Amino acid sequence: MQYGYFDDKAREYVITRPDTPLPWINYLGNEGFFSLISHTGGGYSFYKDAKLRRITRFRYNNVPADEGGRLFYLCDGDTVWSPAFRPAMTPLDSYRCRHGLGYTVFEGKKNGLRASLTVTVPMHCDMEVQKLALTNESSEEKTLTVYGGVEWCLWNAVDDQTNFQRNWNIGEVEIEGSTVYHKTEYRERRDHYAFYSVNAPIAGFDTDRDAFLGQFRGWKEPLAVEQRTSFGSIASGWAPAALLRLAVKLAPGETRTFLFRLGYAENPEDRKFTALNVINKEKAHRMLASFGTEEQFDAAMEELRAYWDSLLSRFTVQSSEEKLDRMVNIWNQYQCMVTFNMSRSASYYESGTGRGMGFRDSCQDLLGFVHLIPERARQRILDIASIQFADGSTYHQYQPLTRRGNADIGSGFNDDPLWLVACTCAYVRETGDFTILDEPTPFNNEAGTEVPLLEHLRRSIGFTVSHTGPHGLPLIGRADWNDCLNLNCFSHEPGESFQTCSNFESGKAESVFIAGMFVKYGKEYADLCERIGLRNEADTVRERAVNMEAAVLAHGWDGEWFRRAYDAFERPVGSNLNEEGKIFIEPQGFCVMAGIGGAEYGRRALVSTEKLLGNGFGIELLWPCYTEYHDYLGEISSYPPGYKENGSVFCHNNPWITLAYCTVKDGNAAFDLYTRNAPAYIEDKSEIHRTEPYCYSQTIAGRSARTYGEAKNSWLTGTAAWSFVAVSQGILGIRPSFDGLTVDPCLPDSIRECRITRLFRGTRYEITVRRGAEKGLFVNGAPVPGCTVPLTDAPVCMVQAVI
Numbered sequence: 001m002q003y004g005y006f007d008d009k010a011r012e013y014v015i016t017r018p019d020t021p022l023p024w025i026n027y028l029g030n031e032g033f034f035s036l037i038s039h040t041g042g043g044y045s046f047y048k049d050a051k052l053r054r055i056t057r058f059r060y061n062n063v064p065a066d067e068g069g070r071l072f073y074l075c076d077g078d079t080v081w082s083p084a085f086r087p088a089m090t091p092l093d094s095y096r097c098r099h100g101l102g103y104t105v106f107e108g109k110k111n112g113l114r115a116s117l118t119v120t121v122p123m124h125c126d127m128e129v130q131k132l133a134l135t136n137e138s139s140e141e142k143t144l145t146v147y148g149g150v151e152w153c154l155w156n157a158v159d160d161q162t163n164f165q166r167n168w169n170i171g172e173v174e175i176e177g178s179t180v181y182h183k184t185e186y187r188e189r190r191d192h193y194a195f196y197s198v199n200a201p202i203a204g205f206d207t208d209r210d211a212f213l214g215q216f217r218g219w220k221e222p223l224a225v226e227q228r229t230s231f232g233s234i235a236s237g238w239a240p241a242a243l244l245r246l247a248v249k250l251a252p253g254e255t256r257t258f259l260f261r262l263g264y265a266e267n268p269e270d271r272k273f274t275a276l277n278v279i280n281k282e283k284a285h286r287m288l289a290s291f292g293t294e295e296q297f298d299a300a301m302e303e304l305r306a307y308w309d310s311l312l313s314r315f316t317v318q319s320s321e322e323k324l325d326r327m328v329n330i331w332n333q334y335q336c337m338v339t340f341n342m343s344r345s346a347s348y349y350e351s352g353t354g355r356g357m358g359f360r361d362s363c364q365d366l367l368g369f370v371h372l373i374p375e376r377a378r379q380r381i382l383d384i385a386s387i388q389f390a391d392g393s394t395y396h397q398y399q400p401l402t403r404r405g406n407a408d409i410g411s412g413f414n415d416d417p418l419w420l421v422a423c424t425c426a427y428v429r430e431t432g433d434f435t436i437l438d439e440p441t442p443f444n445n446e447a448g449t450e451v452p453l454l455e456h457l458r459r460s461i462g463f464t465v466s467h468t469g470p471h472g473l474p475l476i477g478r479a480d481w482n483d484c485l486n487l488n489c490f491s492h493e494p495g496e497s498f499q500t501c502s503n504f505e506s507g508k509a510e511s512v513f514i515a516g517m518f519v520k521y522g523k524e525y526a527d528l529c530e531r532i533g534l535r536n537e538a539d540t541v542r543e544r545a546v547n548m549e550a551a552v553l554a555h556g557w558d559g560e561w562f563r564r565a566y567d568a569f570e571r572p573v574g575s576n577l578n579e580e581g582k583i584f585i586e587p588q589g590f591c592v593m594a595g596i597g598g599a600e601y602g603r604r605a606l607v608s609t610e611k612l613l614g615n616g617f618g619i620e621l622l623w624p625c626y627t628e629y630h631d632y633l634g635e636i637s638s639y640p641p642g643y644k645e646n647g648s649v650f651c652h653n654n655p656w657i658t659l660a661y662c663t664v665k666d667g668n669a670a671f672d673l674y675t676r677n678a679p680a681y682i683e684d685k686s687e688i689h690r691t692e693p694y695c696y697s698q699t700i701a702g703r704s705a706r707t708y709g710e711a712k713n714s715w716l717t718g719t720a721a722w723s724f725v726a727v728s729q730g731i732l733g734i735r736p737s738f739d740g741l742t743v744d745p746c747l748p749d750s751i752r753e754c755r756i757t758r759l760f761r762g763t764r765y766e767i768t769v770r771r772g773a774e775k776g777l778f779v780n781g782a783p784v785p786g787c788t789v790p791l792t793d794a795p796v797c798m799v800q801a802v803i
């Protein structure tokens, strides 16, 4: 069943009813100011850091869920309604929510009044702008009372929800004309304030939430709205808000438009005030003036559209598969941008108060983003490398505002260092910019410790090589990619975090997955070394990769698939010898992608993978699921069977299997797996899948779960980047390489031909892939050997791949 439809021409998902199984959200903003917005107008805004600089309040785990957000009420006679359905929740005569790229539009209609509310964060601007257009479609004049509002968060989102003994005393606002300024803590150490304003004279305001709501009421039916009034309340402590009231008359057929603007501004320390504790509002005035008219708003929407036109034109496909094209050309790339911006910090599942930018997460996100804006990817790589330690290990994450490593989230994940190699190699292949390798980059952000970025990669490789266990395989540390496979934790303390508890440090638990990574990324690092003249180093690392491959074949091959690990007692994990958890997905993906044992081992591993782990939504993480807790396995066995790492379809690593199929040249299997969880392909199962049909989720409950097929944790998942890599580089086969653009499709039989446009190092490659007897690659009509189009300075290059 569906709750809406894709409008590919407009690049929108159109939701046609408010009762979607879960809030279906969108992301606004690209640089500093970000907003999350649900299909009923819920969500919140922040500046750069969802924890430390939260602008509007969000109530987690609230009932009903997703209350608050954009607070619009239209009072028309006896009826009060909201253009986004919420908060008033009055049934509408018609409702649509159109989530587009960087904007969301709500269209509501009730009793002859039409409202269209367009919400966006314009480019280069620290404001959310909300354009409300009201049209009187009746034959009578309408006298309306209109409210627009937000509830402020007291900046630090954790403190805001916990430290009430202080918080209920510190809230402060200022009012000037049609603008409410939020200035809690501005009198002391903060140099920033927020504001909410409308571009018309207001009839009244409230800034004290509770005065506006009245006793025993929520956002559905505030007292002020019921009485069609405002109380002029000035917040002093408690919960500051900005609730603006307009008196609007509309003649029949008339439309009036209002711009509501939610902004954030900073002042230099010596220019904070114009009088005792009065904000210097110059910046806000300038910002409001830049979005005071409809023309300015429309121009910003146009700029946003042009921005996405240009970004998405860098990779497009036209095939006989509408859903494939939709995912590749629009939604998958859009989600890659969102995961690049957010890492795993702020979604409806990631609270924005816990995790900041993950080391491995952000490195992987880059793989799906680097072709879009390579310059931003460059800076991100340097930021990430700066939290690495001198021995090659690293913090697991950092806060975006401070860019400092965050020890609270834990460290000691032994796969982390290699992801830096993965993303840097991808960046250089994409751009040809070898200068990044020379960039002075500190360890642990300490001034004076800077070494060229290349040295960071070298330490990453060195860390893996120098941390091996009894079988010559890499030690797993706290965990590898699978955060929940904790072979050294042995936790018995209820509630203790598996990510930070003290490690037993067996010095024995090993990861076959990291071994696979090392073989793959070790070779990539060696290729990189060779390109910059480090021949000996390239040879040494290649030799290490060969040794590692031998260790995997000797100790990591179980007979029909790759083992997952060895535990702290040197017992295999992910082996037929185990009762449960006999086979895991991760090493099948990475060892096959790395070419360990060649296509022969690869095919056998993949047959076992599909046979034992396959379900209708993809490949489950492990089988059989663990039915009880094992301290020597850790968090993975803490989840009920079929959920999360204990045997759900963990979407993030399904594309590894798709790529593994491409490695062994099985295009039918690769595409079949791709379609099993690509959102557009399962849109018609929305009542089962439940999360948004236009973005990937982290996990889909497996066969052993009670709610098989139900997805959770949408948006912020490495699935976005890896799915894009799988479809663009594996199935469509367009791979940037050091020496040119590789065109090596691995299509299913059902796709007879396709056209691809790829912008690569300044050249637009127009690629046609078709079936034919005379196989090979033709560049501008002439055959070229192999499958790589050599680099060219030409602005356009015509390529034909006959497969």
Ligand code: BGC
Pocket (backbone or CB within 6 Å): 344, 358, 360, 361, 480, 481, 482, 483, 484, 645
């Ligand atoms: C984390 C990833 C991790 C994955 C598997 C995600 O929640 O963000 O870093 O690799 O879970 O455990």
